[in-house]
Amino acid sequence: MSIVKIPPVLRQAVDGERTVEAPGATVGEVLTNLCRAHPAVGAQILTPEGELHRYVNVYVNDEDARLLQWTDTPVGGGDTLLILPAMAGGAG
Numbered sequence: 001m002s003i004v005k006i007p008p009v010l011r012q013a014v015d016g017e018r019t020v021e022a023p024g025a026t027v028g029e030v031l032t033n034l035c036r037a038h039p040a041v042g043a044q045i046l047t048p049e050g051e052l053h054r055y056v057n058v059y060v061n062d063e064d065a066r067l068l069q070w071t072d073t074p075v076g077g078g079d080t081l082l083i084l085p086a087m088a089g090g091a092g
Helices: 008-014 027-037 039-045
Strands: 002-005 019-022 056-060 080-085
Touching: 002 027, 008 039, 008 080, 019 027, 027 039, 027 056, 027 080, 039 080
Parallel strands: 002 080
Antiparallel strands: 002 019, 056 080
16 A cells, blocks of 8 residues: 555545555556545545546655656555645735
């Protein structure tokens, strides 16, 4: 199982946990299983078609998954994924 670090903005969706474990052989499988176990996470990071929103960044062991194989990036037990939704806003 991979460890998924949950940013503060998503912690309410996982009962306040900072990290959760999720099974899967690829980033996509881990995220799919995370969203199945915690549907409120999926509502925040997935499009209605089930794809990751373009503003969601995923890091595997501190490396940007987009620079690897994105959702096809292989992961193994003990790998750490970090989900980082981009923040927007500010003074107008």
